[in-house]
Structures are given as structure tokens and as C-alpha cells.
Amino acid sequence: xSGEGQPRRDRxxxxxxxRRERDRARAEEILERADASLLEIVDHVLNKGVVVSGxxxxxxxxxxxxxxxxxxxxxxxxxxxPGERP
Amino acid sequence: xxxxxxxxxxxSVDAPALSGQLRGAQxxxxxxxxFGPLLLIxxxxxxxxxLDEAALRAHDAAVRALHAVLxxxxxxxxxxxxxxxxxxxxxxxxxxxxxDEALLLVRGxxxxxxxxxxxxxxxxxxxALAQTAPDGAAGPGARYLTRLAHAQxxxxxxxxLAVLRPFLREFVRAEHAERATGAAPAAESxxxxxxxxxxxxxxxxxxxxxxxxxxxxxxxxxxxxVSLSGPWPAWSFAPEALP
Numbered sequence: 255x256s257g258e259g260q261p262r263r264d265r266x267x268x269x270x271x272x273r274r275e276r277d278r279a280r281a282e283e284i285l286e287r288a289d290a291s292l293l294e295i296v297d298h299v300l301n302k303g304v305v306v307s308g309x310x311x312x313x314x315x316x317x318x319x320x321x322x323x324x325x326x327x328x329x330x331x332x333x334x335x336p337g338e339r340p
Numbered sequence: 341x342x343x344x345x346x347x348x349x350x351x352s353v354d355a356p357a358l359s360g361q362l363r364g365a366q367x368x369x370x371x372x373x374x375f376g377p378l379l380l381i382x383x384x385x386x387x388x389x390x391l392d393e394a395a396l397r398a399h400d401a402a403v404r405a406l407h408a409v410l411x412x413x414x415x416x417x418x419x420x421x422x423x424x425x426x427x428x429x430x431x432x433x434x435x436x437x438x439x440d441e442a443l444l445l446v447r448g449x450x451x452x453x454x455x456x457x458x459x460x461x462x463x464x465x466x467x468a469l470a471q472t473a474p475d476g477a478a479g480p481g482a483r484y485l486t487r488l489a490h491a492q493x494x495x496x497x498x499x500x501l502a503v504l505r506p507f508l509r510e511f512v513r514a515e516h517a518e519r520a521t522g523a524a525p526a527a528e529s530x531x532x533x534x535x536x537x538x539x540x541x542x543x544x545x546x547x548x549x550x551x552x553x554x555x556x557x558x559x560x561x562x563x564x565x566v567s568l569s570g571p572w573p574a575w576s577f578a579p580e581a582l583p
Contacts, residue, residue, distance in 0.1 A: 274548060277555040284554050285566045287547075292393060294453065294569045295400045297533075302575035303417040304349055304439070 342386050344371075344428055346420040347402050348573075350379040350410040351443050357409050365389060365398035370406075375429050377440050381406055382421075382428065389419060407573035412447035414439065414578045438579040446537065446577050449513055452546055452570035454534040456500050458563050459527070498532045503560045507553030511538045511546045516576045528565070535576035543571040 345364060352374045362370045364383030373380040389395045396418060403415040422428040432439070478486065498517045514537040520530040538546050550568060554561065 274551070277548075277552045284558065284561060284564065285551060285568060287568055291569070292396075295396055298415075298453075298572060298575040299396050299399055299403075299418040301417075302578065303415045304346075304435075304578040305417050305420065 342384050343421040343423060344382040344425065345385045345389065346416040346422065346428065347381045347383065347399075348406055348413055348415040349432075349439055349443065350381060350406070350413045351440075351447075352377055352379045354410050354412060355379055357411070358406075359409070362405055362409070363402070365395060365402045370402075373425055373428065375432055376436055378432065378436060378443075379410075380428055380432060385421070391419075403573050407450070412443040413573060414442055414446060415573045415575055435579065442577060442579050445514060446574040448540055449537045449574065450540050450543065450571040451574045451576060452536045452538055452543060452568065453572060453576075454501075454536070454550075455567040455569075456498065456531045456534065457528055457565040457567065458500070458531050460529070460531065498534055500531060500561075500564055501534060503557035504550065504553040507549045507556070508536065508546065511536070511542055511549060513537045513539065514577065528563070531564075537574060537577055538571070540571070 345366070345368070347364060347370065350358075350372075355372055355374065358370075358372050358379075358381075360369070364370050364385070366383070366385050366387075366389070368383035368385055370381055370383045373382060389399070399418045407413045407415070422431060497519065501517075516535045518533045520532055536546070547568060550566070554566065
């Protein structure tokens with residue numbers, strides 16, 4: 255059985271699947287899936303998440319505070335100089 | 341000297357979900373430390389983490405494993421460590437209320453990350469920004485405060501996303517946006533990052549809705565390019581508490 259003889263409930267999922275496929279093809283020109291690229295991991299792991307001060311050693315030994323301070327300075331520059339360009 | 345490497349914060353009531361098998365970035369056993377309603381998850385490490393790709397990926401993997409088993413979880417930034425359990429508890433004391441609130445928000449949810457790329461001059465004007473434009477008749481103090489409000493509003497506004505919002509609305513439980521600054525006007529660059537908190541398990545439907553929105557609003561998006569990643573643990577929904 256095919257075409258117009260097909261029950262309506264069977265045609266609808268197929269139409270939805272075709273629409274999704276069409277949307278995906280159109281969106282591919284603009285949308286890309288970054289997944290877990292290193293860049294995304296770096297931004298999340300070094301720039302986001304819970305941060306506490308006080309007695310925490312932010313970065314044990316070798317990398318002590320360096321990258322955190324860089325992050326903090328960049329954040330501060332964003333806030334203080336919103337219109338400035340390098 | 342050993343230290344406690346911190347991986348994140350959960351809720352004490354979820355402690356039974358943690359199995360004894362979970363390991364940290366250096367393959368150390370993870371130790372849940374109850375602190376009032378909070379559950380701090382740390383591992384004792386002998387040597388400091390190196391700041392390299394392998395260490396970052398290992399931290400990401402450990403955090404993802406915790407996110408998978410804890411219904412409410414806020415990851416800790418790479419490199420956070422304390423000398424002792426007492427030091428960890430003292431450091432968290434002032435943040436306990438904020439963290440508890442944030443954990444309620446992220447419970448049963450995960451994060452999708454959108455990066456919007458394009459040329460800065462293509463960005464559509466925002467009504468919210470126009471409403472905070474400085475009033476010429478106002479005094480210097482009011483003008484200063486208005487400029488501050490304007491800058492603050494601009495840092496959170498992402499008018500480029502307007503055409504996609506109707507498609508994403510049903511999935512988004514919370515949003516955090518950051519406008520990029522310092523982009524060169526002539527080149528394609530990062531315009532903004534948008535972090536959406538969605539219900540766990542709905543990432544596929546969210547991605548499909550985004551695709552449908554882009555397909556439908558392609559003409560309005562101009563030269564905009566969108567990068568989607570996720571699902572992630574709720575990295576961008578931790579309370580900001582930089583010193």
C-alpha cells in the first residue's frame with residue numbers, strides 16, 4: 255500500500271521526518287556542531303564553573319594562580335572597557 | 341604535599357547516587373564530603389595537575405561522569421584544590437546559600453552552548469539597549485549610571501538570536517549570555533556565547549528545533565554562523581564568585 259491509500263497516521267511521521275531532513279540540509283549552511291572540541295572544553299573548564307577564593311589553592315603548584323588571574327583580568331577588562339577594541 | 345582536587349558540588353540528598361567506582365582526573369578515588377545541604381566532591385592528589393590538553397580533557401571527563409550520576413551538579417573550575425577538608429569547608433561557607441539555589445536550578449538539567457559568529461556591524465539593534473540610551477538632560481551622575489546600565493545590558497543582549505528564540509523557547513529553562521568584545525569589525529568573529537539550560541535528555545530535540553529555526557529564519561540571519569555544542573554539565577550556571 256502506498257500514496258493516497260496509506261493511512262494518515264503512517265504518513266505523518268514520514269512527513270515529519272522529511273521536514274526534519276529538509277531543515278537539517280538548510281541549517282547545515284549556518285549551523286555547525288562543535289561537540290566537545292578542545293576549544294569548547296578549554297572555555298568551559300578554565301573559564302566557567304564553581305570558583306571559590308579564600309584558602310583554596312587555585313591551581314596546585316606549577317600553574318598556581320597564573321591562568322586564573324589571566325581569566326580574572328580578562329573578565330575585568332570586559333566589564334571595564336566595553337567599547338574598547340585592541 | 342598532597343591536596344584535595346575539587347571536581348564539583350552536588351546536594352547531600354543525592355549522595356547515595358555516587359558509587360565507590362568514580363575516579364578523578366589523576367585516577368584518584370573521589371571522596372564525597374557532606375557540608376550541610378551541599379556535597380563537595382574531591383579527590384586526593386599527590387602531584388599538581390599540569391595545564392595541558394590531557395589534563396583538561398581528564399578534568400572534563402571526571403566532571404561529565406559526576407554529572408551523569410548526580411541529578412544536581414555544578415562543576416568546579418579546573419585547578420581548584422584545597423589543603424584539607426577543613427579548608428575546603430571554610431572556603432565554601434560564604435557560598436553555601438548561592439550554591440544551594442543554583443543546584444535547585446540545574447537539578448535534572450544540562451547545558452547547551454551556542455556560539456554566534458559574524459561581523460559585528462551585522463548585529464541587529466536591540467530595543468532594550470535603546471531604552472537605556474543616556475538622556476541628554478540628565479546630570480553627570482545619572483549619565484554615568486545610565487552608561488553603566490547600557491554596558492551591562494549590552495553584555496547580556498543577543499538580538500541576533502531573536503529569530504531563533506520562538507523555536508527554542510519550549511526547551512530553555514534558563515539562559516546565560518555573554519557578548520564578546522574586542523572583535524575586529526571587518527572580520528568574522530565571535531559575537532556572543534549563549535548558554536541554555538535544558539531538561540536532561542532533550543538535547544536532540546533542542547538541536548532539531550534549532551535546525552528548524554535556522555532553516556525558517558535563514559534570510560533574517562544574514563551572515564550569522566552558529567556553532568552548537570552539548571550537552572554539557574551546567575558549567576555556566578554556577579554562581580559567579582571570583583575574588
